[in-house]
Amino acid sequence: MRHPASWKVELVDKVAKEIDNAGTVAIVDIHGLRNNQFQSIRRDVRGDLNIRVMRLTLLLKALEKSKKPGLADLSKEVRGQVALVTTNSEPVSVNNVLRKKRQMMSPRGGETASDDIVVPEGETSFPPGPMISEFQKAGLQTAIEKGKIVIKKESVVVKKGEVISKERASLLQKLDIKPIEVGLNLRAAYSSGTIxxxxxxxxxxESLSLDIAMSFSRAKTLALEAGFLVPEIIPDMIVRARIIAESLSLKAGIVDESSIQLFILKAIQEASAVQEAIGSEKESSGKETKKGEKEAKSESTDEDVSAGLSSLFG
Structure with missing residues (x-):
C-alpha cells in the first residue's frame, strides 16, 4: 500500500489544527484574481485573516480531520479555485473585510461584462497612427485635434453579459479603463456549528434594521386591526379607543368634562358655517339689488330718450 508523502501528512495536520483553533472558517473563491493582486490582499489582511491556498484534496482532508461539529457541509464549497480562511473574527466581519479589498482591473479577454463597458468621449494620449484603425474597429468616432486622437462620442464597446474579446480587452488596457472587479469572494463561512x-x-x-422596523410596524398594524392585545400596541389602542369614544359622545350629545371642549369646537365650527352662509346670502342679495337698480335706471333712460325724440318730431 502506497503511503502519502510526509509533507502532505504534516500539512493536513497543521491545517486541521488551524481550523480547530479558529472561531470562523471560510472558503473563498479566488478565480480570476491575479497573483500580485492576491498577494496584495493577503498582506493587507494579515493579522486579521489567515489565507491559505493548497491542493483541494489536501484541503478536504484537513476539513475532514477537524474536530469541529458540522464542518463537513463546508466541504461542498471546495471546488474550482478556492482558498481557506481561518480567523477569530465573526463571519460578517470577514465578508465585509474581503468586500472592501476588492479591486478594479482591466480585462485580459474571456471575462463576462457585469455591466455595459463604456469608452468616454475626450482626448486620448495617442498621436495619429495605427490606433485610429483600432478605435474605428471598436465603433468609436474619432478626430485629430492638436496632434492627438480625440474620441468624439461616448460609446458602449461591450454590452452587459457579453464575453470580452481579446481585441476589446487590449483596447481597454491601452485606454486604462478598468471595468472588471476582482477580489476574494466568500462562498461560505462556518462559525459555532453553523454554515x-x-x-x-x-x-x-442598515438594510437589516430597516427590514426589522418595517416588519414591526406591519405587525403592530395587524395586531391593532385584529384587536390582539400585546404590550406594544396598548398605547395605540388607548388612543384609538379615545377617538372612538369622543366621536360617539359628539353624535349622542353627551357632555362631560372630557368632551366639553369638543362640543365648544363643534359649536364654533357650526357658527362659522352659519356666518359664512349669511354673508354669502347678503352678498347675493346685494348683487340682485344693484342689478335691479341698474335695470330700472336703464329703462328710465330709454323713456327719456323716447320723449326727447317725440318732442323733436312732434
Whole structure:
C-alpha cells in the first residue's frame, strides 16, 4: 500500500489544527484574481485573516480531520479555485473585510461584462497612427485635434453579459479603463456549528434594521386591526379607543368634562358655517339689488330718450 508523502501528512495536520483553533472558517473563491493582486490582499489582511491556498484534496482532508461539529457541509464549497480562511473574527466581519479589498482591473479577454463597458468621449494620449484603425474597429468616432486622437462620442464597446474579446480587452488596457472587479469572494463561512452562505452575510446592518422596523410596524398594524392585545400596541389602542369614544359622545350629545371642549369646537365650527352662509346670502342679495337698480335706471333712460325724440318730431 502506497503511503502519502510526509509533507502532505504534516500539512493536513497543521491545517486541521488551524481550523480547530479558529472561531470562523471560510472558503473563498479566488478565480480570476491575479497573483500580485492576491498577494496584495493577503498582506493587507494579515493579522486579521489567515489565507491559505493548497491542493483541494489536501484541503478536504484537513476539513475532514477537524474536530469541529458540522464542518463537513463546508466541504461542498471546495471546488474550482478556492482558498481557506481561518480567523477569530465573526463571519460578517470577514465578508465585509474581503468586500472592501476588492479591486478594479482591466480585462485580459474571456471575462463576462457585469455591466455595459463604456469608452468616454475626450482626448486620448495617442498621436495619429495605427490606433485610429483600432478605435474605428471598436465603433468609436474619432478626430485629430492638436496632434492627438480625440474620441468624439461616448460609446458602449461591450454590452452587459457579453464575453470580452481579446481585441476589446487590449483596447481597454491601452485606454486604462478598468471595468472588471476582482477580489476574494466568500462562498461560505462556518462559525459555532453553523454554515453561513455569502447571500446571508451580504445583508448590511442598515438594510437589516430597516427590514426589522418595517416588519414591526406591519405587525403592530395587524395586531391593532385584529384587536390582539400585546404590550406594544396598548398605547395605540388607548388612543384609538379615545377617538372612538369622543366621536360617539359628539353624535349622542353627551357632555362631560372630557368632551366639553369638543362640543365648544363643534359649536364654533357650526357658527362659522352659519356666518359664512349669511354673508354669502347678503352678498347675493346685494348683487340682485344693484342689478335691479341698474335695470330700472336703464329703462328710465330709454323713456327719456323716447320723449326727447317725440318732442323733436312732434
Amino acid at each position: 453561513f452562505t455569502s447571500d446571508v452575510l451580504s445583508i448590511s446592518p
